[in-house]
Amino acid sequence: MLPKQPLFITGIGTGVGKTIISAIVTEKLKADYWKPIQSGELDDSDTMKVKSLVSNTQSVFHPEAYRLTQPFSPHKSAAIDKVTIDIQKIITPQTNNQLVIEGAGGLMVPLNDNFLMIDLIKQLNGKVILVSQNYLGSINHTLLSLHALKKYNIPVMGVIFNGVKDIYSKSFILDYSGITDLGHVPQYEKITKKTIIEAGAFISL
Numbered sequence: 001m002l003p004k005q006p007l008f009i010t011g012i013g014t015g016v017g018k019t020i021i022s023a024i025v026t027e028k029l030k031a032d033y034w035k036p037i038q039s040g041e042l043d044d045s046d047t048m049k050v051k052s053l054v055s056n057t058q059s060v061f062h063p064e065a066y067r068l069t070q071p072f073s074p075h076k077s078a079a080i081d082k083v084t085i086d087i088q089k090i091i092t093p094q095t096n097n098q099l100v101i102e103g104a105g106g107l108m109v110p111l112n113d114n115f116l117m118i119d120l121i122k123q124l125n126g127k128v129i130l131v132s133q134n135y136l137g138s139i140n141h142t143l144l145s146l147h148a149l150k151k152y153n154i155p156v157m158g159v160i161f162n163g164v165k166d167i168y169s170k171s172f173i174l175d176y177s178g179i180t181d182l183g184h185v186p187q188y189e190k191i192t193k194k195t196i197i198e199a200g201a202f203i204s205l
Contacts, residue, residue, distance in 0.1 A: 006092060007031070007157065008126025010103040010117065012141040016133040017162035019046045020191060020199075022102040023053040025129065028200035031098040034062040036090050036120065037111070039104055040071025046102060053196045062093040074117075075110040085111045087120050101126055106141075107148050118152055128156045129182065132173065134166040142173050158182035160203055 011018045026033045038045045068077035107118040132142045158180030183203035
């Protein structure tokens, strides 16, 4: 049985909710989860956060390829740690389950002097779920991200909108780009296993 194409969850920038959306998608699909590069917060990594929010017992949480000590862009964190990120050594974990991969930052985040996060997505043959969040400038950031993915010929499953709803921004992004709307996850005061399960009802995969 051939493994399903990985779902690569990336965002229009840093702090737009990739990790929460990754937890929701992982729970909804009972998928495996993998964060190839963790920069900083090694004692409270994104893998640990997602694992703590997922209820099902089927999901497997694969170890990171690179664990960097500093909370900066991967190329800077790697330089501080005196490590060179070699994307050829970042190999998709073997699994027959659906795999959810979470990126770091946005598409144009540098991994080393020559490669960006979008290059890694291309290498890993991921199908992208783009996380968008409403703020001043988010239309621009969302459309630029979609444009870059199209230029790289990377398939995009669709966009998940996260946080405060703005129908004007959302409708323009969808109408202009023609991208699939995968749903809108509301802003929660507290994120728990229960809210992760409930939030799964707001997205269509």
